[in-house]
Amino acid sequence: MDDTPQLPQIKVEPLEASVGLRRLATDAIKHAITNMDIYDHPEEVRLDERQLSRDLGVSRTPIREALSLLEQEGFVRSVPRRGIYVVRKNKREMIEMITVWSAIEAMAARLACERATPEELAELRAIAEFRKQNPATHISEYSQTNMIFHKTIIRMSGCVLMSELVENLFIHMRAIRSVTMRQGDRAQRSIVDHMNIVAALEARDADLAARRVREHTLGLAAHIEKYGDFLDQFQSTETRKRRYA
Structure with missing residues (x-):
């Protein structure tokens, strides 16, 4: 039995591919973050590009662009060699x-x-x-x-x-x-x-x-x-x- 603790993850829904994927991906990820209790647990919320790509049903390019935009808006931060994390305030x-x-x-x-x-x-x-x-x-x-x-x-x-x-x-x-x-x-x-x-x-x-x-x-x-x-x-x-x- 695997006793590894489950880290918090955001929940996103697949996207429609008919309009700008970067904007759709940005809105979907932002919505998921907004609806998550990011202060309700001690673990950091790490965003996985591959997982987001699978969950949203798009390639990693619009995901990467969306995360870059969300970082500019102050929702996430990029940590060298570690990944992208949801921002929490002190x-x-x-x-x-x-x-x-x-x-x-x-x-x-x-x-x-x-x-x-x-x-x-x-x-x-x-x-x-x-x-x-x-x-x-x-x-x-x-x-x-x-x-x-x-x-x-x-x-x-x-x-x-x-x-x-x-x-x-x-x-x-x-x-x-x-x-x-x-x-x-x-x-x-x-x-x-x-x-x-x-x-x-x-x-x-x-x-x-x-x-x-x-x-x-x-x-x-x-x-x-x-x-x-x-x-x-x-x-x-x-x-x-x-x-x-």
Whole structure:
């Protein structure tokens, strides 16, 4: 019996070969990374060109081009003689990303108070009420819906640039929220915060909505400041592996 531990791998679907394969491969790999809990295990996530080629049903050339583009966008990093790895942030980097996210989303909330339609607000309330009774038993599903909630607020701002700016933050924000939702009563407290944010948006109170969004998101930064040392442990392990490779 093989007792070798199974390393984390991303899951991708075969591509249609009718349009630009590099773009399709890039989108497929990015989607797979975004939907993976990259902070939920100590092992690095290594991307294998041959495996991706087989999984996506294309040659290695568009895979190589896609990985190069993803490296430029900050999703992966190339380590000489070792391969391509999904980027993970250390504690300080994560707190900085959350701080940027909070500023953008607070501004988005202000704009949403002016621009959001009643239908959009109803959609946001429905998202906030997801698994309202017992989110702790559906953490993975709830975590995904949690990020949809925040991205919906940004979308309701009507500012496309805001959505584009936070897209690269999304992979790390979603993944770290998935981890922290399992810690203490953060899932339940998050629901209360979300309902309060929705109420402020429905009241079209821009100052209150912006403040509630900012305080909610910065609460995650404070949580990472207090409990996020494991992020530095991940990076220390990865650094040692690169040093002695």
